[in-house]
Amino acid sequence: MTNPPLAISARNLTLTLGSDAAPVDILRGIDLDVADGEVVALLGPSGSGKSSLMAVLSGLERATSGSLTVAGQDFTALDEDALAEARRGRVGIVLQAFHLLPTMTAAENVATPMELSGASDVRARAEEELRAVGLGHRLDHYPTQLSGGEQQRVAIARATAPRPQLIFADEPTGNLDAATGHEIIDMLFARRKETGATLLIITHDPELAERCERVITMGDGVIASDTKSETAAQ
Numbered sequence: 760m761t762n763p764p765l766a767i768s769a770r771n772l773t774l775t776l777g778s779d780a781a782p783v784d785i786l787r788g789i790d791l792d793v794a795d796g797e798v799v800a801l802l803g804p805s806g807s808g809k810s811s812l813m814a815v816l817s818g819l820e821r822a823t824s825g826s827l828t829v830a831g832q833d834f835t836a837l838d839e840d841a842l843a844e845a846r847r848g849r850v851g852i853v854l855q856a857f858h859l860l861p862t863m864t865a866a867e868n869v870a871t872p873m874e875l876s877g878a879s880d881v882r883a884r885a886e887e888e889l890r891a892v893g894l895g896h897r898l899d900h901y902p903t904q905l906s907g908g909e910q911q912r913v914a915i916a917r918a919t920a921p922r923p924q925l926i927f928a929d930e931p932t933g934n935l936d937a938a939t940g941h942e943i944i945d946m947l948f949a950r951r952k953e954t955g956a957t958l959l960i961i962t963h964d965p966e967l968a969e970r971c972e973r974v975i976t977m978g979d980g981v982i983a984s985d986t987k988s989e990t991a992a993q
């Protein structure tokens with residue numbers, strides 16, 4: 760039987776930051792395989808290394824040592840510029856604080872990453888993507904003219920528009936009230952399903968973790984537990 764293709768394959772990944780005089784070992788040997796299309800929750804106490812692991816897996820940060828293949832691309836062999844290039848189109852990122860460009864409209868925020876990767880018809884695709892997250896009536900609004908939940912919808916549309924193989928979400932509801940947070944998660948899961956992307960989501964919310972088919976818990980820079988659920992209700 761052939762194994763399913765992997766979205767992520769990491770071996771003995773480490774990340775050491777800080778100064779030479781005071782190095783901090785943040786990731787201390789991560790081995791991780793994530794199958795294509797898997798939905799994974801990343802849990803763990805504050806400071807356990809969740810965001811750092813996501814930064815390395817998504818190519819925002821270079822690992823100090825170890826090997827990492829993401830969407831078929833060897834990330835460890837790349838310098839920073841090549842890593843940024845490799846991220847484009849392969850990886851979509853949704854962060855707690857939205858990180859929209861304030862001088863651009865919703866449609867421009869969604870279109871820009873596609874434009875940078877040389878795609879055509881980006882305005883039409885951005886509009887389509889915004890309609891898919893229920894924002895067809897907010898295309899030309901600026902971030903300051905949108906609610907927090909709407910801004911996060913734009914961020915989701917921006918992340919999924921280039922059809923990346925992987926979507927990384929770091930506490931995407933952390934800045935939202937509970938009801939809006941639920942809507943955003945439903946939206947994120949729906950878009951993931953429609954696009955078939957692999958989803959890795961950092962959360963402190965056990966209810967959200969239960970909706971994921973796999974739950975990885977970090978503890979002090981290592982994977983403390985890794986469990987799969989047969990009953991995840993996405």
Ligand SMILES: Nc1ncnc2c1ncn2[C@@H]1O[C@H](COP(=O)(O)OP(=O)(O)OP(=O)(O)O)[C@@H](O)[C@H]1O
Nearest residue numbers: 776777783785803804805806807808809810811812
């Ligand atoms: N640039 C840096 N230099 C030194 N230490 C750092 C740096 N960035 C993060 N750390 C440390 O690495 C550890 C892991 O941080 P990280 O943000 O990955 O944890 P986390 O599990 O995501 O936490 P939280 O749930 O609070 O967001 C923390 O102890 C943090 O202080």
